[in-house]
Amino acid sequence: MASSVMTLSTENSEDIECFIDISTCDSFAGLPNIFDYGDEAHMPEFLSTEHVEGRVQQRFELMCRNRKEAITLHRAHGHPNNRTLLLNLEAKGLPYRHLKRYVLAISCDAC
Numbered sequence: 251m252a253s254s255v256m257t258l259s260t261e262n263s264e265d266i267e268c269f270i271d272i273s274t275c276d277s278f279a280g281l282p283n284i285f286d287y288g289d290e291a292h293m294p295e296f297l298s299t300e301h302v303e304g305r306v307q308q309r310f311e312l313m314c315r316n317r318k319e320a321i322t323l324h325r326a327h328g329h330p331n332n333r334t335l336l337l338n339l340e341a342k343g344l345p346y347r348h349l350k351r352y353v354l355a356i357s358c359d360a361c
């Protein structure tokens with residue numbers, strides 16, 4: 251294959267240059283683009299991975315905060331039954347919906 255190309259290039263150098271140009275466009279000239287796209291594709295993926303990790307971290311922190319808030323409310327309300335606590339919160343007009351599952355999941359050491 252290589253030798254035939256070499257032979258052709260000596261006989262029809264213009265054609266071969268054309269062929270080489272095309273092949274260059276297809277492969278080598280395309281490579282920077284591929285790398286650029288690769289980088290671009292890589293970067294958002296990298297960022298999105300970080301973003302997702304950040305989201306997971308945020309969610310975890312929010313979960314801990316809500317859990318803490320729920321147990322704090324439980325103590326503040328005199329260690330009521332979890333459902334009673336929810337009713338208390340609702341009766342007081344306190345925002346409790348985001349805490350509902352945490353309130354229901356409270357397991358208090360003192361109770």
Ligand SMILES: [Zn+2]
Nearest residue numbers: 329358360361
């Ligand atoms: Zn309790």
